[in-house]
Amino acid sequence: MRVAWGRLHGGPGRLPAVFWYLWAGLLINRAGAFAVLFLSLYLTDARGTSPAAAGAVVGAYGAGGAAGVLLGGVLADRWGRRATLLAAHLAATGLMVGLAFSEQLAVIAVLAASLGVAHSMPGPAFVAAIVDVVPEDRRAYAFNLQFWAFNLGMAVASLLAGMLAEASFVALFLLDAAATLAAALVIAAKVPETLARPVGLPAPDRGRGRPGLATALTDRIFLVFVGLTFLLAVLTMQTSTIMPLAMRADGLRPSAYGLVVALGGALIVLGQLFVPRLIAPYRQAHVLSVATALMALGFGALTLADRLWAYLGAAVVWTAGSMLAAPPNAQINADLAPPGLRGRYQAVFYLTFPAASFVAPALGGVSLQLLGDGHWLVVGALGLTAAVGHLLAGPARERRVATLRAAPERTPDAPVGS
Numbered sequence: 001m002r003v004a005w006g007r008l009h010g011g012p013g014r015l016p017a018v019f020w021y022l023w024a025g026l027l028i029n030r031a032g033a034f035a036v037l038f039l040s041l042y043l044t045d046a047r048g049t050s051p052a053a054a055g056a057v058v059g060a061y062g063a064g065g066a067a068g069v070l071l072g073g074v075l076a077d078r079w080g081r082r083a084t085l086l087a088a089h090l091a092a093t094g095l096m097v098g099l100a101f102s103e104q105l106a107v108i109a110v111l112a113a114s115l116g117v118a119h120s121m122p123g124p125a126f127v128a129a130i131v132d133v134v135p136e137d138r139r140a141y142a143f144n145l146q147f148w149a150f151n152l153g154m155a156v157a158s159l160l161a162g163m164l165a166e167a168s169f170v171a172l173f174l175l176d177a178a179a180t181l182a183a184a185l186v187i188a189a190k191v192p193e194t195l196a197r198p199v200g201l202p203a204p205d206r207g208r209g210r211p212g213l214a215t216a217l218t219d220r221i222f223l224v225f226v227g228l229t230f231l232l233a234v235l236t237m238q239t240s241t242i243m244p245l246a247m248r249a250d251g252l253r254p255s256a257y258g259l260v261v262a263l264g265g266a267l268i269v270l271g272q273l274f275v276p277r278l279i280a281p282y283r284q285a286h287v288l289s290v291a292t293a294l295m296a297l298g299f300g301a302l303t304l305a306d307r308l309w310a311y312l313g314a315a316v317v318w319t320a321g322s323m324l325a326a327p328p329n330a331q332i333n334a335d336l337a338p339p340g341l342r343g344r345y346q347a348v349f350y351l352t353f354p355a356a357s358f359v360a361p362a363l364g365g366v367s368l369q370l371l372g373d374g375h376w377l378v379v380g381a382l383g384l385t386a387a388v389g390h391l392l393a394g395p396a397r398e399r400r401v402a403t404l405r406a407a408p409e410r411t412p413d414a415p416v417g418s
Contacts, residue, residue: 015142016133021190022126023149029183030153035096035176041244041254042169051245055365057109058241064116065354072121073347080193081129088121089184093177100173120354124346131334131342132194143330144276151268215341216348221400222336224393226349229329231386233356235295238379241361242368250306260311264319275323284328285394289387294321296383302376335401
C-alpha cells in the first residue's frame with residue numbers, strides 16, 4: 001500500500017513507522033466520529049430545541065474548541081505530543097459518554113463546550129508530531145495521507161451515523177466514545193514522544209524570554225494566511241452545522257444527509273490519491289484560490305437545491321475544491337512555523353476550525369431563519385472573497401518561506417522513528 005501511494009503521489013513510498021501509527025489513530029478516531037455530525041439534529045429532533053438554540057449549543061462546542069486548540073498547542077510544546085494526545089482522547093471519551101445520557105439543555109451545552117476543548121486539543125499535537133518525524137521532502141506526501149485518512153474515516157462515520165441517527169442517538173454518542181478510546185489505545189501502545197528540540201533553543205518551561213504564543217499571534221504574514229483559512233473553514237463547517245437543517249427543511253431524512261456527506265468523503269478517498277501530482281506544476285496561492293472558488297460555487301449552488309440529487313451535485317463541486325486545497329494549505333502552515341514553536345503555530349492555525357465551528361452555526365442558524373435559501377449566497381460570497389485574498393497574499397508568503405529555507409538551520413536531535 002505504501003509503495004502504491006508513493007507512485008500515485010510521485011514521491012517517496014516510505015514514511016517513518018511512527019507516522020503510520022499516528023495515521024491509524026486518526027483514521028480510527030474519525031471513523032467513529034458520529035456524534036458531532038448530528039448534534040444539531042439531535043438537539044432539534046430528540047430534545048425539541050429551536051434551530052437558533054441548537055446553533056447556539058453547537059456554537060458552544062466551537063467556542064470550547066477555540067480554547068482547546070490553544071491549550072493543545074502550548075501543551076504539545078511543553079508536555080510533549082504523546083501526552084497531549086492521550087489526555088485529550090481520554091477526556092473526550094468520558095465527555096461523550098456524559099452527553100449520551102444528559103437531558104437538560106444547560107448540561108448538554110456545558111458538556112458540548114468541554115467536548116470542544118477535548119476534540120480540538122489533539123490537532124496541533126498531531127501535526128507537530130508529523131512534522132517532527134517526517135523529513136521535509138516527504139511532508140506534502142504525509143499531509144495528503146493525513147487528509148485522506150481523515151476523510152475516509154468521515155465517509156465511514158457518515159454512512160453509519162445516517163442509519164444510527166434514525167434508530168438511536170444514544171448509540172451515536174457511545175460508539176463515538178468507543179472509537180475515541182480505541183484511538184487512545186493505539187497512541188498509548190505505539191506512539192513514543194516525538195518532540196525534538198533544536199540545539200540553541202531551551203527546553204520548554206526553562207529559560208526566560210523564550211518566544212512563545214505571542215510570536216505566532218504577531219506574525220502578520222502567518223495571520224493573513226490563518227484568516228483566509230478561517231473563511232475556508234466557515235465554508236467547510238456548513239456541511240456539519242447548517243446543511244442538515246436546510247435539508248430537513250426541504251423534507252429530506254437524516255439518511256439523505258449522511259449520504260451527501262459520505263459522497264464527499266468517498267470522492268476524497270478516491271480522488272485525493274491523484275491531487276499532489278495534479279497540482280504540482282502550479283503555485284500554491286493559485287491552487288488555493290481556485291480551490292476556494294470551487295467551494296464557494298458549490299455551497300452557493302444550494303440556493304437552488306431542494307432535492308437530494310441537487311445536494312449531491314453541489315457536494316461534488318465543493319468536495320473538488322476541498323481536495324485541491326488540503327495539500328498546499330497544510331504545507332504552507334508547516335513551512336511558516338519555526339521549529340521551536342511548531343506546537344504554538346499549529347495551535348493558532350487550528351484555532352480557525354473551532355472558531356468556524358462557533359461562527360458557522362451561531363450566525364448561520366440565524367441567517368438561515370432570516371434569509372432562507374439566501375443564506376447560501378452569503379456563504380458563496382465569503383468563499384469568493386477568500387479566493388481573491390489568496391491571490392493577493394500569495395507573493396508575501398512565498399518570500400517568507402524562501403527566506404526561512406535560506407536561513408542557516410540549527411541541528412535538531414534526531415526525531416523518534418526517523
